[in-house]
Amino acid sequence: MGSLHENDKKYILNLYNRLNLEVERAEGVYLYDKDNNKYLDMYSGISVNNLGYDKGIAKAIKNQVDKYIHLSNYFVSEPTVNLAKLLVDNSFASKVYFSNSGTEANEGALKLCRKYGRSINEDKVEILSALNSFHGRTCGGLTLTGQEKYQKDFKPLLSGVNYFEFNNIESLRECVSENTCAVFLEVIQGEGGIVEVSQEFINEVVKLSKIYNFLIVIDEIQTGIGRSGDLFAFEKYNFTPDVVTLAKSIGGGLPLGAILVSERLEEVLKIGDHGSTFGGNPVACAAGEFVLDKVVNTNLLDEVREKSKYILDELQKLKKDFPTLIKEIRGRGMMIGVDVGESAIAIRDNAMNNNLLLNVTNKTVIRLLPPLCISYNEINEFLEKFRDILSKI
Ligand SMILES: Cc1ncc(COP(=O)(O)O)c(C=O)c1O
Known part of the structure; x- marks a missing residue:
């Protein structure tokens, strides 16, 4: 046995x-x-x-399970729409895409950023990420994860991703160019040892994003949904990101991730550009709705x-x-x-x-x-x- x-x-x-x-x-x-x-x-x-x-999360899950567990993304689903509305009503975002995990949320965000960059110029597909960061384990997420120890046995990873030193303005400046389409950043590096980004560094990211027209993607997969004391950890800083990725707590214990997108990016990804069989599944979204409601309305x-x-x-x-x-x-x-x-x-x-x-x-x-x-x-x-x-x- x-x-x-x-x-x-x-x-x-x-x-x-x-x-x-x-x-x-x-x-x-x-x-x-x-x-x-x-x-x-x-x-x-x-x-x-x-x-x-x-126990309230379990109850919300049971309620939804009794109605239906899965339909497919050909159908609209009430808990999925409700959760998206809650996210939009309580953030900078105008629309949401749902995935199943954090790494997948970052994969989707990466695709969105590259398509955005390419719409400006064919070479504008380079992405910057911080050393000591953690963004997931799939090939895109792993490429964004600026840690050699996780990457070394799995190369070659995605091309067109470069790394700057976290909180080092000079290092960031050296990496940025006209071909940068996005900077990915955790405002508190979680897996990297709970290290906060400085306001000065954020100011520089924002300044450069305007000069070079790149997107700021904040990974709130670990920090989001109240963990930092604010709904999103980026709120402590004086800026608005273009994209935020979520996962972990957003599904109340069930697999769920999300990409929050600002209004000007709503139309970048079109039907067929991205998708997932289980992304935004109704049961996880029912759990997420319960969690988010408690976090924002109490x-x-x-x-x-x-x-x-x-x-x-x-x-x-x-x-x-x-x-x-x-x-x-x-x-x-x-x-x-x-x-x-x-x-x-x-x-x-x-x-x-x-x-x-x-x-x-x-x-x-x-x-x-x-x-x-x-x-x-x-x-x-x-x-x-x-x-x-x-x-x-
Ligand atoms: C900041 C951050 N991004 C991405 C991920 C990957 O999320 P998942 O394990 O759901 O793929 C994690 C997981 O620890 C994380 O902490």
């Missing part, structure tokens, strides 16, 4: 470092194993479960900002008490990185033994992505456990 973990290894391609935990059920901000041990979840499915394990984001300040203040106190262990604290909203250098894995493992689930990214960064609805009591539980673990490292 074998255990679940043994069979997982036996039957599924071994591409992930599985945690030594079998989850039986989930509620609020906790995961429970078969013996009803509860674990405080600071992963949120890597920024997917923004409302935590909310005071959830005010609370996120207040609680985030509390967490950041308390983490700064911890940094004072553990100055050699904690190198830096970064981020905002419920997207916080604690750089602990080489101790990251030991801290993660120790936390797990204390029923606290911590994610590590970029080798040295504890990436805190709790559900947006985490309460002060639960935050204090995290802080107490975290302090206790740090004192033992």
Whole structure:
């Protein structure tokens, strides 16, 4: 027979470092194993479960499942239209395209940018992306992902993509030309270790976009739908992007991605230029509608900002008490990185033994992505456990 973990290894391609935990059920901000041990979840499915394990999402899904699960994109579908309207009503965008994942949203955005560029001049198809960025694993997404470690075994990737140093204005200037059709950017690099873009850098991107007539594509796949304390993380900066890509939390736990497009780009992609069998599937959109409604029509984001300040203040106190262990604290909203250098894995493992689930990214960064609805009591539980673990490292 074998255990679940043994069979997982036996039957599924071994591409992930599985945690030594079998989850039986989930509620609020906790995961429970078969013996009803509860674990405080600071992963949120890597920024997917923004409302935590909310029974309302399951209800919205069940409602839609009872009507129909799938039709195909030859048919209009109410939850899909409702979600698109919610996105448009609450953003700069005038229209939305739905995909199934983040990498696919970026693939679609890349195609849109190239078609836009080509409509100006045949060579205007070059795309710029940041080093240390993360934009997905399919060939287009992987090309946009400016990290050699992910790309090296899969070359040749797409041609016509160049990389600038994140937050380095000179480096960006060196890459830009008349043939640039788009710059892709995360305003908070997530997988790259929770690193925020500077206002000065954004100002330069905007300035250059006007001179060279390229599109600004903001990847909000990890940062979007309230994670940063605003509906979109780019809102903190003084600019409006041309395109925003979404995924992760937008489907409430079901596979869904989206491309938000500004009015002047509405007509770039025409019937037949792009598409997907499952993109915008009604069940995922029903879940997304429930999530987005909660994020935009309640005071959830005010609370996120207040609680985030509390967490950041308390983490700064911890940094004072553990100055050699904690190198830096970064981020905002419920997207916080604690750089602990080489101790990251030991801290993660120790936390797990204390029923606290911590994610590590970029080798040295504890990436805190709790559900947006985490309460002060639960935050204090995290802080107490975290302090206790740090004192033992
Ligand atoms: C910023 C960003 N872009 C794109 C992706 C890829 O999304 P997906 O895994 O849904 O393809 C991720 C996933 O971690 C991400 O964080």
